[in-house]
Amino acid sequence: MTTSLPSPSSGPVASDHSAAESTEHHPDHRLFGLATFLVADGMTFAGFFAAYLTFRAVNPLPEGAVYELELLLPSINTLLLLVSSFTFHRAGSALKRDDRPVCRRWLLITATLGLCFLAAQLKEYFSLPFGLTDNLYGSTFYAITGFHGLHVTLGSLMILIIWWQSREGGRVSSQNRFPLEATELYWHFVDGVWVVLYGILYLL
Amino acid sequence: MTLSTPSSLAGTQEHLPWQRYFGFSTDHKVIGLQYLVCGFLFYFIGGALAGALRTELLTPISDFMPREVYNEVLTMHGTIMIFLWIVPVVNGAFGNYLIPFYVGARDMAYPRLNAVAFWMIPPAGLLLISSYFLGGASQSGWTAYPPLSLSTAATGQVIWILSVLLLGGSSIFGAINFVATVLKMRRPGLKMMQLPMYCWAMLGTSILVLLSTPVLAGTLVLLSFDIVAHTGFFNPAMGGNAVVYQHLFWFYSHPAVYIMVLPAFGLVSEILPVHARKPLFGYTTMVYSIMAIVFLGLIVWAHHMFTSGTPPWMRLFFTIATSFIAVPTGIKFFNWLATLWGGSISLNTAVMFSCGFIVNFVFGGITGVALAQVPFDIHVHDTYFVVGHFHYIVYGGTVFVIFASMYHWYPKVTGRMLNEPLGQLHFWLTFIGLNLCFAPQHWLGLNGMPRRVAEYDPQFQFINQLSSVGALLMAVSTLPFLINVIWSAYRGAVAGDNPWNALTPEWLTSSPPPEHNWHGEAPLVHEPYGYGLKSPAAS
Numbered sequence: 067m068t069t070s071l072p073s074p075s076s077g078p079v080a081s082d083h084s085a086a087e088s089t090e091h092h093p094d095h096r097l098f099g100l101a102t103f104l105v106a107d108g109m110t111f112a113g114f115f116a117a118y119l120t121f122r123a124v125n126p127l128p129e130g131a132v133y134e135l136e137l138l139l140p141s142i143n144t145l146l147l148l149v150s151s152f153t154f155h156r157a158g159s160a161l162k163r164d165d166r167p168v169c170r171r172w173l174l175i176t177a178t179l180g181l182c183f184l185a186a187q188l189k190e191y192f193s194l195p196f197g198l199t200d201n202l203y204g205s206t207f208y209a210i211t212g213f214h215g216l217h218v219t220l221g222s223l224m225i226l227i228i229w230w231q232s233r234e235g236g237r238v239s240s241q242n243r244f245p246l247e248a249t250e251l252y253w254h255f256v257d258g259v260w261v262v263l264y265g266i267l268y269l270l
Numbered sequence: 271m272t273l274s275t276p277s278s279l280a281g282t283q284e285h286l287p288w289q290r291y292f293g294f295s296t297d298h299k300v301i302g303l304q305y306l307v308c309g310f311l312f313y314f315i316g317g318a319l320a321g322a323l324r325t326e327l328l329t330p331i332s333d334f335m336p337r338e339v340y341n342e343v344l345t346m347h348g349t350i351m352i353f354l355w356i357v358p359v360v361n362g363a364f365g366n367y368l369i370p371f372y373v374g375a376r377d378m379a380y381p382r383l384n385a386v387a388f389w390m391i392p393p394a395g396l397l398l399i400s401s402y403f404l405g406g407a408s409q410s411g412w413t414a415y416p417p418l419s420l421s422t423a424a425t426g427q428v429i430w431i432l433s434v435l436l437l438g439g440s441s442i443f444g445a446i447n448f449v450a451t452v453l454k455m456r457r458p459g460l461k462m463m464q465l466p467m468y469c470w471a472m473l474g475t476s477i478l479v480l481l482s483t484p485v486l487a488g489t490l491v492l493l494s495f496d497i498v499a500h501t502g503f504f505n506p507a508m509g510g511n512a513v514v515y516q517h518l519f520w521f522y523s524h525p526a527v528y529i530m531v532l533p534a535f536g537l538v539s540e541i542l543p544v545h546a547r548k549p550l551f552g553y554t555t556m557v558y559s560i561m562a563i564v565f566l567g568l569i570v571w572a573h574h575m576f577t578s579g580t581p582p583w584m585r586l587f588f589t590i591a592t593s594f595i596a597v598p599t600g601i602k603f604f605n606w607l608a609t610l611w612g613g614s615i616s617l618n619t620a621v622m623f624s625c626g627f628i629v630n631f632v633f634g635g636i637t638g639v640a641l642a643q644v645p646f647d648i649h650v651h652d653t654y655f656v657v658g659h660f661h662y663i664v665y666g667g668t669v670f671v672i673f674a675s676m677y678h679w680y681p682k683v684t685g686r687m688l689n690e691p692l693g694q695l696h697f698w699l700t701f702i703g704l705n706l707c708f709a710p711q712h713w714l715g716l717n718g719m720p721r722r723v724a725e726y727d728p729q730f731q732f733i734n735q736l737s738s739v740g741a742l743l744m745a746v747s748t749l750p751f752l753i754n755v756i757w758s759a760y761r762g763a764v765a766g767d768n769p770w771n772a773l774t775p776e777w778l779t780s781s782p783p784p785e786h787n788w789h790g791e792a793p794l795v796h797e798p799y800g801y802g803l804k805s806p807a808a809s
Contacts, residue, residue: 092454096380098450099450113488117489199501202502
C-alpha cells in the first residue's frame with residue numbers, strides 16, 4: 067500500500083491509506099475499550115461478592131471451623147492502595163507537563179506501594195488461622211483476595227514496564243500517553259475494587 | 271495511534287485471497303467469514319452428535335452406545351451448539367461482517383482484538399473435542415451442575431471449563447468491539463436512531479455479554495477449584511452450596527438465550543423490509559423493546575431454578591419478571607407482522623426462513639411463558655418439554671434466521687445468488703423436520719419423560735421414533751444447503767452489487783466489497799428502511 071495519494075489531513079497520525087477521509091482518522095478509542103473491559107472485569111468481582119454474601123447468609127460455618135480476620139494489615143493495605151492511586155495521578159500529570167523525571171519518580175513510588183501491598187497480603191495469608199480448603203468462607207476469602215492480588219500483581223508489573231518505557235527515548239512520552247493512562251485507569255479500578263472488597267470481606 | 275487504524279495492519283493484501291481466511295487477518299469481513307465457516311464446521315459436528323442421540327432414543331433401551339458415552343455426547347452436543355455454533359455465528363460472523371458497514375466505518379474499532387477474539391475459538395473447540403480422547407469428555411451437560419460435575423470424570427470436566435473460559439473470553443472481546451464500534455465509530459452525521467436495527471440488537475447483546483459472561487467465568491474458575499484443589503464452594507458434602515452455582519450459572523446462561531436470539535431479531539429486522547418493500551414498522555418501539563429485553567433478561571435467571579428450593583418470594587418475583595419479557599418480545603413480533611402487512615413480498619428463501627422463524631419462535635415463546643409459571647414449571651421441569659421449548663427457540667428461532675441471512679447476504683459476500691429451488695427444498699425439509707422432531711417432545715415432557723437419560727419407558731417409543739425421523743429430515747436438509755452454497759459459489763447467477771435493491775449501506779458497494787468496504791467515501795444512509803418512499807434517502 068505504498069501507492070497512497072497525498073492526503074490533506076495527514077497530521078501526526080501516520081496513515082498509508084489512499085482514501086484518507088473522516089472515517090479513517092477516527093479518534094483514539096482504546097481507553098474506551100479498556101473501560102468497557104473493566105466493566106466486565108468488575109462483574110467478575112461482583113459475581114464473587116454475590117457468592118460470598120450468599121454463603122454468609124445461608125451456609126452456617128460447621129462446628130469448630132475457624133474464620134477470623136485481623137483488621138490492621140488490610141486497613142494499612144487500603145491506605146497503601148489509596149495513596150498509590152494518588153501517586154499514579156501525580157505521575158500522569160507530570161507526563162502531561164512533559165516532566166519525565168518527576169513522572170518516573172512517582173511511577174516508581176506507585177509500583178513500590180503496589181509491591182508493599184502484595185507483601186502485606188502474603189504476610190496476612192501466612193498468619194491466618196485457616197487455609198484454602200478448611201471451610202467455605204476461607205475458600206471464598208482466598209479466591210476473592212487472590213483474584214484481586216492477581217490484578218495488583220499485573221498492575222505493578224505494568225507500572226514497572228511503563229516506568230522503563232518512559233525513560234529518555236522510550237515510547238511513552240507526552241505525545242504517547244496511552245500506555246500510562248490505560249495503566250492508570252486500570253490501577254484506579256483495582257483500587258476501587260479493593261475498597262469494596264475491604265468493606266465486604268473485612269468490615270461486614 | 272497507529273494501533274487503531276486498520277491501515278497499520280496491512281500486509282494481508284499481499285496474500286492470495288483464499289490464504290487470508292486461514293491467517294491472522296484483521297479485515298472485519300474476513301473475520302466475519304472465518305467465524306461463519308468455523309461455526310458451520312462445529313454445527314455439523316454438533317448435528318452429528320444430535321443424530322447419535324436420536325439414534326439411541328429410537329429404542330427404550332440403551333443399545334446404540336454405553337450410557338456414559340450418551341452423557342458425553344449430550345454434553346458435547348449442547349456445548350458445541352451453543353458456544354461454538356450459535357453464539358459465534360449470530361454474533362461474531364454477521365456482527366463482524368455487517369456492523370462496520372452499518373455504521374459507515376472501514377473496520378471495527380479494534381481490528382487486532384477482533385482477530386484475537388476469533389482465533390480463541392478454534393483452539394477452544396479442538397480442546398473441547400480432544401477431551402473425549404483424554405479419558406472421556408464431560409458428562410454433566412452444558413450446565414455442569416455440581417455435585418454432578420464434581421463426581422464425574424474430572425479431566426473431561428476441567429477441559430470443558432477451560433474451553434468455555436476461552437470461548438467466554440472471545441465473546442467478551444467481541445462485545446467490547448461491538449460496543450465501541452456502534453457507539454464510537456459511526457460516520458459523522460449518522461445518528462443512533464438512524465442505525466439499522468441489527469446495530470441496536472448487537473449493542474444490546476454486547477451489553478448482556480459484558481455484564482453476564484464474566485460472572486460465568488468466575489463461577490467456572492471456582493468450580494475448577496472444587497475439582498482440582500478440593501475446595502468446597504459448590505460441594506454440599508464440604509459445607510458448600512450447589513444452589514449458589516445455579517444462581518451464578520443462570521445469571522449468565524439466561525442472558526445467553528438473549529445473546530443467541532437478540533442478534534437474530536436484528537437480522538430479521540434487516541431482511542423483512544427489503545423483501546416486503548416497506549419500511550421497518552415501529553423503529554423506535556423496536557429499539558426500546560431490545561433495551562427492555564436486555565434489562566429484563568438480566569433479572570429473570572432464577573426461573574430456571576423453581577425446583578431448586580427457591581423461596582416463595584423469589585418464585586413470585588421471577589415469574590412476574592419473566593412474564594414481562596413477553597411484552598417487548600410481542601411488540602417486536604407485531605412490528606414484523608406489520609412490516610409484512612400490505613407489502614409486496616417476494617417469497618424467496620430468505621423470506622421463507624424469516625417467516626418460519628416467526629412461526630417457530632411464537633410457539634417457542636408461548637411455551638416459554640408457560641414455563642415461567644411455577645406450578646406448570648414444576649410439573650415439566652427437566653423433562654422433554656423443556657428440550658422441545660428450547661429447541662424451538664434456538665433452532666426454530668436463531669438457526670432459521672442464520673439460514674435466512676445466508677440466503678440474504680450470500681450475494682453480497684460472493685457476488686453470486688444462491689439457487690432458489692434448492693433453497694426452497696432446504697427450507698421445507700428444515701421446517702417439517704424441526705416441527706416433527708421437537709413438537710412431539712412437548713407431549714413426551716408433559717407425560718413425564720425426563721431429559722438427558724438414554725433409556726425411557728417403552729410407552730414413549732413411538733413418539734420418540736417420530737422425533738428421530740424429524741431429526742433425520744433436518745440432517746437431510748443440510749445436503750441441499752451445502753450443495754447450494756458450494757455450487758452457487760462457482761455457477762450461481764451473477765448477483766450484481768445490489769440484487770435486492772436494498773438501501774442499507776452494505777449493498778451500496780460492490781459484491782464482494784473491496785478491502786476497505788467502499789471504493790470512495792462511505793455513504794451516509796439516514797433512512798435504511800426508506801422503501802416505498804418517493805426519494806430513497808441514500809446519498
